[in-house]
Amino acid sequence: MSKRFRQGQILNIIREKSVFTQEEIAAELKVRGVAATQVTLSRDLRDLGLVKTQTGYREMAPEEPGVDLANVAREFVTDIRCAQNLLVLRTDPGHASPVALALDQEAWPELVGTIAGDDTILIIATDSEAATALRAKLLQLME
Structure with missing residues (x-):
């Protein structure tokens, strides 16, 4: 599987349900036929700008550049x-x-x-x- 596909699946997972740990994300990926190590998963979460909140992993809103x-x-x-x-x-x-x-x-x-x-x-x-x-x-x- 490509990095892009794996990261797309991660986004789909956190959008569909609340997941609180990387292990939960890895398990959901496995169900979808996508293997990921803990190191790869950590890197993907960082690259995607996901943050862990009280309600699970969430996407951070992108910062809009200010108008000068x-x-x-x-x-x-x-x-x-x-x-x-x-x-x-x-x-x-x-x-x-x-x-x-x-x-x-x-x-x-x-x-x-x-x-x-x-x-x-x-x-x-x-x-x-x-x-x-x-x-x-x-x-x-x-x-």
Whole structure:
């Protein structure tokens, strides 16, 4: 059996039932006609990114690479206006969501949240001073 097939079977097993030990996985593989040593099984579990939890082995959610705020802001933001504790960012059409996502991922304490449309982002700041500071921070980031 190929490594790819064996690892596919391991994923099928943990998706179908709760297994708590490598011995259980090895037994399930054997039922499916796949032989695996303990060393091979350990390597496969590591390669697959499986973790042992209280409910058995599980797949870890893959980490999504973050969007770089400086890059998307320089690329797509065309205007930034303050209105009390709110900022309105204008972007090229279709690019508000990636910019808003990048802003949200920054987790700046003065930023309460964002709402994105097609070419407009509403940024809610904690207060008007924070909004002014956020605008300055964004403009500096875009230089």
